[in-house]
Amino acid sequence: MPQPNEPVLTFLNTRRSRPAKLLRAPAPSRDEIHPMLTAAARSPDHGKLEPWRFIVLQTGALTRLSKSVEKRGIAANRPAEDIAKARSQFDDSPLCVAVIEVQKPSDKIPKIEQSYSAGAVCLALLNTALASGWGANWLTGWPAHDAQFCQSELGLGENERVAGFIHIGTATTAPPERPRPDIDAITTWVDA
Structure with missing residues (x-):
């Protein structure tokens, strides 16, 4: 008979990201x-490829990225509100871990499974930070998908991309609960 880990189940059923702008x-x-980071690296990783890595962005790096986001946004003709929103992600953050997906050559492990593994690392890091008592939020935004920005400002290679920016700090407020999915509406049971 399985022995449930009740504190972990309670955490998973009540966990709530803290808005990055309030950290x-x-x-x-x-x-x-x-x-x-050690706990996050225990995520599922088919083929033991480690198709991800971490870049821990501290105060100076966050300030630099904020300025670079504005320059890149202007050069790419992004709307001012998009630039401001992207900048605030780095301006407001006390610490950010960029989880970098690293596509590795493999005859056995498809690229999509490597992407899934990087996403699992993002969620594991988010949950570990929350379980450790910190506020945390997983964001992306246009800078995460702008190859020129990522290569010049984060030093990413051709086979790399940002899976997520995990912002971690002290939560200033507890967010209100939000509506959750109706499990019965999104679940199909198959018995034969």
């Missing part, structure tokens, strides 16, 4: 973030 300092120290 403040202090952020986790290097010693505090390391176990979170």
Whole structure:
């Protein structure tokens, strides 16, 4: 008979991301973030490819990225409101971990499964930060998908892309609960 881990189940059923714009300092120290990265790296990884890596963005890097987002947004003719929203992600964050998907050559593991693994790492890092008592939020936005920005500002290679920016800091408020999916409406049971 399975033995449920009730505290973990309670956490998973009540977890709630904290809006990145409401996160403040202090952020986790290097010693505090390391176990979170270790836990996230235990995500499913078919073929043991490790198709992801981490870039921990601290205050100076976040300031630089905010300025670079504005320059890139203007050069790409993005609307001012899109630029402002993208900038605020880096301006407001006390610490951010960029989870980088690294597509690796494999005859056995399709690229899509490597993408799924990188997404699993993002969720694992988000949940680990929340379970550790920090506020955290998983964001992307247009800078995450702008290859020129990612290559010049994050040093990404041709086979890499941002799977997510995981912002971590001290939560200033508890967010209200939001509507959740109707499980019966999205579940099909098949017995034969």
